Amino acid sequence: MSKANSKTSSRYPQSLDLKHGKVEMAHGAGGKAMAQLIEQLFVEAFDNPMLRAQNDQASLDLSLAGVPFERIVMATDSHVISPIFFPGGDIGALSVHGTVNDVVLSGAKALYLSAGFILEEGYPLADLKRIVESMAAAAREAEVAIVTGDTKVVEKGSGDGVFINTTGVGVLPSGLSLSADQVRVGDKVLVSGTLGDHGVAIMSLRENLTFETTIESDSQSLHSLTAMMVEQVPEIRCMRDPTRGGLAATLNEIAGQAGVGIELDEEQIPVRPQVAAACEFLGLDPLYVANEGKLVAFCPPQQADQLLALMREHPQGQEAAIVGEVIEDPNAFVQLRTSFGGVRMVDWISGEQLPRIC
């Protein structure tokens, strides 16, 4: 990519000013300006043979997974977060983490990503470069290649800087089939760490809500944690990441799909004191606040302690905990045994707690 390294090239009439330039309508119009942006920004950052070929599609070599498989796993996620840069991450890294996590929580190994950008006219190219580089770094860390993409530009006022859609493809190692409908009465519910960090980190930056906090988003790819978990404890029934709507939404989804009830133990649910305090202050419940780098897993009671110990040995699961168990309940209610000794419902969130968090 020697050509791309020098920002002026004979192929393009103008140089791409990645320091002071702005996104222009021409960057999405299919002409030379678009080709230049793709080559000098996206291909440069995501660099891999498939992308370099600059075809309209990528043809994927799945044997790279190095494991026997029968099934391909695919997930898509659009990212519209505001603010675009936040403590602990940005929309670029988040767009990789979110989709990689959706793929790997099935037990799959994630291999490839597509990236679709919707850019707003006038958005600083320097910020776009930061985002793209952060995406590239996140992809390298998650061991996935960004192999195809798309760029559209909308008029100023029709977007909010940058929206990113990513689609992930992976393969499911033979023998694994994690799914919510496999959850059984008696199963234990585990979470991989503290809840609510991402949502509170975002909230701390939002307009009109400037309060000082040291909370960073937990945005991260969980690929190595999930790979270890399904390898060591293949009995795991189902895994999911409690993003929008928090743990409450995820558990209600699973309870509904499996036709079971879930009883949580409030005292076991890990929440950072700063997050608890911010939630208290804002009238939020950490159970409903979004996470971007945590998982919830269901496993048979016989393997629960072993799984917990394994998770705690992993850097991404040091604060893992068994937070509840699956009970019989035709209503598929999620309930919480409070630290007070009472029981209450943990219902779906109604309305929105935080707008545009991912």
Place this chain on the structure above:
Amino acid sequence: MKYVDEYRDGKTARHIAAKIRAEVEPDRSYAFMEFCGGHTHAIFRYGIPDLLPDNVRMIHGPGCPVCVLPVPRIDAAIELAVDHDVILCSYGDMMRVPGSNRRSLLKAKADGADIRMVYSCADALAIARDNPQRQVVFFAIGFETTTPPTALVIQQAKKLGIANFSVFCNHVLTPSAISTILESPEVRDMGVVPLNGFIGPAHVSTVIGSQPYEYFAEEYQKPVVIAGFEPLDVLQAILMLIRQVNEGRAEVENEFVRAVTEHGNMKAKALVAEIFEMRPEFEWRGLGLVPYSGLRIKAPYAEFDAEKRFALAPSLGRDHKACECPAILRGVKTPKDCKLFGKGCTPENPVGSCMVSSEGACAAYYSYGRHQQRSAG
């Protein structure tokens, strides 16, 4: 979390619950009303009913500022935003409360009205300063707790000469609402609502003090225990009420001594008195027209009164016919008695105001207490 966890300690809770069980007289039944939505929320969130004996019943009172606002006031707020083209600033809870034809601020916002959610009335004043070419109205709601901050921003707006700012005032008064409940035929004559005492407001009392409740204890012979919003506060208050009933006392007791004094916050009261005066009457959802229960902006500050600045059309809005919010707010019915509860009326699509705010009895019951329906049949 310091200063909070102490009041949520499970061990202490079980200890107080054991005392309650030991001290209730088995052939007596106890019915206490927690006036405030903050207490209702704590009771459900911490599962307090599970800790109480069967003969101790909590009645959820009308102390949720969002829930008591009648349909015409919500219609007026929507009218301000839609027809008068103002930037309407509102607390988040108000956004989903349905007015006439189930129209809410949130729906008006989706239709293009400039409605902004704020956490503080100071934010509304800042929006006015940032948008000098637009009229900005703060939709002021709440009991004595939220009134002093509203008074303060009106005072500031006058001082700073912010001409494009005004307040749509819906502040209401706790003692008049309690009087109305005690004077209601259901409580006084018919015995439909047996009421053996009140848990007095937490935050409201930090402002008005414990003294205003003396009248209820003396005149109506009902014990009042002022309590904080933490679950241990509530349990302790229930124990104190049970003791008063058992001993035949009707006194004002203060469980919330860490924040409430006899006369309250004199500075805040003086500020409120400077800016506001009583309305001869104000409509409450559930209670109807209650004399001297609401505040309006005094003449020297009339320029900041949105009701004077904008000509608002009178609304004839009424509650949904089947909605039992009015009876629930008076403690005559429980959410379970309402035909709409959990069917036509849910937090996602509320019909009545009690389903909107997390402090509303229906929403609290729906979100936290629905599982008990099974055991209760």
